[in-house]
Amino acid sequence: MINGARLTINALKREGVKVIFGIPGLSNMALYDAFLEDLISGELRHVLMRHEQAALHAADGYARASGIPGVATATSGPGATNLLTGLATAYMDSSPVVALTGNVPRSVIGKMAFQEADIQGMAQSMVKWAVRVRTLNEIPEVIKNAFHVAVTGRPGPVLVDVPRDIFGEKVDESAIKWPEEPTIKGYRPFPTLIDKTAIKRAAELLVNAERPIILVGAGVAWANATKEVLELAEVLQSPIVSTLPGKSSVPHDHPLFLGPMGYYGRVEASFAALESDVMLVIGARLSDRTFTSYDEMIETRKKFIMINVDPTDTERAIPADVALYGDAKVLTKEITKAVVEIGLKKDRSPWLKRVRELKEYYAQFYYYDEPGKMKPWKVLKTIRQVLPRDAIVTTGVGEHQMWAEVFWEVLEPRTFLSSTGMGTMGFGLPAAMGAKLARPDKVVVDLDGDGSFLMTGTNLATAVDENIPIIAVVFDNRTLGLVRQVQDLFFGRRIVGVDYGPSPDFVKLAEAFGALGFNADSYDALAESLKKAMKENVPAVIRVPIDKEELALPTLPPGGRLKQVIVRDPRKSS
Amino acid sequence: MTQESRPERVVRIVARYRDPSILEVILAHVRKLFMDVSWFYAWRGKEDIIEVYMGLPDHKNFALLVGNLHKTPLVEKVEVLEDAGIIKWVADRKGNVRRLTEIDGVKEYDMVINVPIFSKVTEYSWGEKRGKDLY
Ligand SMILES: Cc1ncc(C[n+]2csc(CCOP(=O)(O)OP(=O)(O)O)c2C)c(N)n1
Ligand SMILES: [Mg+2]
Numbered sequence: 001m002i003n004g005a006r007l008t009i010n011a012l013k014r015e016g017v018k019v020i021f022g023i024p025g026l027s028n029m030a031l032y033d034a035f036l037e038d039l040i041s042g043e044l045r046h047v048l049m050r051h052e053q054a055a056l057h058a059a060d061g062y063a064r065a066s067g068i069p070g071v072a073t074a075t076s077g078p079g080a081t082n083l084l085t086g087l088a089t090a091y092m093d094s095s096p097v098v099a100l101t102g103n104v105p106r107s108v109i110g111k112m113a114f115q116e117a118d119i120q121g122m123a124q125s126m127v128k129w130a131v132r133v134r135t136l137n138e139i140p141e142v143i144k145n146a147f148h149v150a151v152t153g154r155p156g157p158v159l160v161d162v163p164r165d166i167f168g169e170k171v172d173e174s175a176i177k178w179p180e181e182p183t184i185k186g187y188r189p190f191p192t193l194i195d196k197t198a199i200k201r202a203a204e205l206l207v208n209a210e211r212p213i214i215l216v217g218a219g220v221a222w223a224n225a226t227k228e229v230l231e232l233a234e235v236l237q238s239p240i241v242s243t244l245p246g247k248s249s250v251p252h253d254h255p256l257f258l259g260p261m262g263y264y265g266r267v268e269a270s271f272a273a274l275e276s277d278v279m280l281v282i283g284a285r286l287s288d289r290t291f292t293s294y295d296e297m298i299e300t301r302k303k304f305i306m307i308n309v310d311p312t313d314t315e316r317a318i319p320a321d322v323a324l325y326g327d328a329k330v331l332t333k334e335i336t337k338a339v340v341e342i343g344l345k346k347d348r349s350p351w352l353k354r355v356r357e358l359k360e361y362y363a364q365f366y367y368y369d370e371p372g373k374m375k376p377w378k379v380l381k382t383i384r385q386v387l388p389r390d391a392i393v394t395t396g397v398g399e400h401q402m403w404a405e406v407f408w409e410v411l412e413p414r415t416f417l418s419s420t421g422m423g424t425m426g427f428g429l430p431a432a433m434g435a436k437l438a439r440p441d442k443v444v445v446d447l448d449g450d451g452s453f454l455m456t457g458t459n460l461a462t463a464v465d466e467n468i469p470i471i472a473v474v475f476d477n478r479t480l481g482l483v484r485q486v487q488d489l490f491f492g493r494r495i496v497g498v499d500y501g502p503s504p505d506f507v508k509l510a511e512a513f514g515a516l517g518f519n520a521d522s523y524d525a526l527a528e529s530l531k532k533a534m535k536e537n538v539p540a541v542i543r544v545p546i547d548k549e550e551l552a553l554p555t556l557p558p559g560g561r562l563k564q565v566i567v568r569d570p571r572k573s574s
Numbered sequence: 575m576t577q578e579s580r581p582e583r584v585v586r587i588v589a590r591y592r593d594p595s596i597l598e599v600i601l602a603h604v605r606k607l608f609m610d611v612s613w614f615y616a617w618r619g620k621e622d623i624i625e626v627y628m629g630l631p632d633h634k635n636f637a638l639l640v641g642n643l644h645k646t647p648l649v650e651k652v653e654v655l656e657d658a659g660i661i662k663w664v665a666d667r668k669g670n671v672r673r674l675t676e677i678d679g680v681k682e683y684d685m686v687i688n689v690p691i692f693s694k695v696t697e698y699s700w701g702e703k704r705g706k707d708l709y
Contacts, residue, residue: 125606187647187648188699188700188701312641312644
C-alpha cells in the first residue's frame with residue numbers, strides 16, 4: 001500500500017522531475033515525508049527556499065534555462081498565496097512550471113479552517129491551468145496532464161492543488177493505472193499548419209522587400225529555433241531585431257542583429273523596424289512594450305508576416321498579411337526553403353547600409369564616459385568580458401534591467417532570463433538559483449537592482465546553505481531608479497517615495513549570509529571580484545555604486561511612440 | 575420564424591467538466607474584457623461534457639474573448655452563432671410554457687428562456703477555425 005503523497009512523488013518522478021523548490025507546512029508536509037528516501041538516494045533534490053514566491057521564480061528560472069518544466073511546492077494558505085506573484089510572472093512570460101500545493105482536508109474546506117485558501121480560485125486567472133485533485137485515484141492522471149499542459153502549445157504554469165487528506169489515503173500499488181499518454185480532454189497543443197500557399201506568399205514578400213526585417217521573440221528560444229532564424233536572415237540578408245525577452249533568442253555578435261527594439265530598446269532597432277517595408281515576426285506577441293503604438297506601426301504600411309504558436313497572438317495587436325501558425329523551427333525552415341527556391345532578387349546593400357548608418361549614429365549617445373562615476377554600459381561591458389560566452393544572466397526589474405536590455409551582449413540562446421511581461425522585482429536572484437540548478441556547468445549571474453534584490457534577497461541563505469554558487473551584481477543606486485526617472489523626467493522632478501537611506505550595507509549583508517561580499521567601486525575591482533567569485537565557486541554579492549541620477553536611456557515619454565524616443569539626458573539640455 | 579432584434583452576440587461553448595471552475599474561468603474571461611453577460615445557461619450532458627450558451631451585448635472585445643476562450647484548457651470549442659435571433663419563452667412554476675411577448679408578462683418564479691435560432695456557426699477550437707451551415 002502506498003499513500004497519496006508517495007503516489008504524487010512517483011508521478012513527478014515519472015515526468016522526469018529531478019529538483020523541487022519549496023517550503024513545507026502542514027498541508028504539503030506529507031509530500032516531504034514521501035520524498036525523504038529519494039533525497040537520500042539522490043534521485044530527487046529539494047531546495048529549501050526562504051519564500052514561496054522565490055520557490056516559484058526558481059522553478060521558472062530552471063525552466064527558462066533548460067526548457068524543462070520547473071517544480072515548486074507550498075503549503076496551503078500563506079504558502080500558496082505567496083506563490084501567486086511567481087505564477088503570474090511565469091504566465092506572462094510563457095514559462096512552463098508546475099506548482100503543487102497542499103490544501104486543508106476536504107472535511108473542513110469552506111469552514112475557514114486553519115490556513116485555508118481557495119488557491120485554485122485565486123490562481124486560475126493567471127495560470128494556464130489550475131486543477132484541484134478530487135480523489136486519490138486521479139493523481140497519476142492529473143500530474144501527467146499538468147506537465148503536458150505546461151510544456152505544450154504556448155507553455156505556461158499549471159497549479160495542482162491537493163487537499164491533504166488525499167495525501168494520507170492509501171491505495172494498493174498494483175491497483176494504480178499509470179497513463180501512458182496525457183488523458184486530458186478539452187485541451188490540444190496548437191497544431192503546426194504547413195500552409196504551402198501562405199509560406200510561398202511569405203517568401204515572396206520577403207524576397208521582394210526593399211527593407212525586410214525579422215523581429216524575434218522569446219518563442220524562438222522556446223522552440224529552439226535560433227539556428228533556423230539566423231539561416232533565414234542570412235539567406236535574405238535581412239537585419240534582425242528582438243523584443244526584450246527575445247534577447248535570449250539571438251547571439252548578439254551576429255552581424256545582422258541590431259538589438260532589442262521597443263520602449264527601452266535600442267533606437268537603431270526601433271527605427272529599422274519602423275523603416276522596414278516587410279516585417280517577419282517570429283515567436284513574439286507584440287506587446288505594448290515592443291510596439292508602443294500600434295497605429296505608428298500600421299501607419300508605416302509595411303507588410304506583416306507572423307509566425308506564432310498561439311494563433312490568437314497574430315491577430316491581437318496588428319492584422320497580419322500572412323499568418324503562419326505553429327512551431328517556429330519548422331515554419332522558419334519552410335520559409336527559408338521557399339526563399340531559396342525563389343532566389344534573392346533585390347540588392348540589399350542600400351538597406352544594410354542604412355541600418356549600419358543608424359547603428360553608427362546612435363552609438364555616440366550610448367557610450368559616453370563620466371570620470372569618477374561607474375557607467376552602466378561600462379559595468380556591463382566589464383562583466384561581459386570576464387564571463388564565459390555561455391554564462392546565464394538574470395535580472396531584476398528597473399533601470400538596471402533596461403541597461404541590460406540595451407547593453408548586455410547575449411551570446412548563446414537561453415542565457416538572458418528576465419521578468420519582462422509581468423516586470424516582477426525580485427525575480428533575479430531566485431531565477432538565477434533555478435537556472436544554476438538546471439545548468440550547473442554554467443556561470444550564472446543575477447544583474448540586479450538594490451530595490452529588486454531585497455525583495456527576495458533572503459534566498460541568498462538558501463544559495464549558501466545548499467551550495468548554489470550564483471553571483472548577484474547589485475546596481476546600487478540607493479533608489480527605485482526607474483520610478484525615480486519617470487518622476488524626474490515626466491512628473492516635473494517631484495521625486496517622492498523612491499530614495500533609500502544607507503541601509504543595508506550589501507557587503508556585510510552578503511557576509512552575514514555566509515556569501516562573499518565585494519564592494520566594486522571601479523571597473524577593475526568589478527572584474528577582480530567576478531573572477532574571485534567564479535574561482536571560489538560560492539555565492540557572492542558584488543555591489544556596484546551607481547549614481548542615483550543615472551538614467552535608463554533610450555526611453556519614451558509615457559504612452560509615447562517609438563519615434564518620440566529620448567536618447568539624450570533631457571535635464572542636461574534644459 | 576420571427577427574429578427579435580440582435581444587439582447581442584450568442585456563443586455556445588462545449589467544455590469538459592471537472593468542477594465548477596470551468597464556469598468561473600469562462601466568466602472571468604468575459605469580466606476581464608469589460609464585457610457583460612445578458613443571459614447564461616449551462617448544463618452537464620453526457621459523460622463530462624458541459625454545454626454553455628450565453629448572450630453578450632456586442633463589444634469591441636468580442637473577438638478577443640473568443641480567441642482567449644478557445645485556448646482555455648478544458649474548453650473543446652467555442653461556437654459563435656453568427657445569425658442568432660432569440661425567441662423568448664417563459665415557463666411558469668407549474669411547468670406551463672408560453673412565448674413571451676412583452677416583458678411585463680413575467681411574474682415572480684417565471685423562468686425566461688432565450689432560445690437562439692440560427693443556421694450559421696463559426697467554430698473555434700485550439701487554433702482552428704471552421705464555418706458551418708446548419709440547415
Ligand atoms: C514587485 C514590484 N513592485 C513595484 C514595481 C514597480 N517598479 C518598477 S521598476 C521599480 C524600481 C526598481 O528599483 P531597483 O530594483 O533598485 O532598480 P533600479 O531601477 O534602481 O535599477 C519599481 C518600484 C515592480 N515592477 N515590481
Ligand atoms: Mg535601484
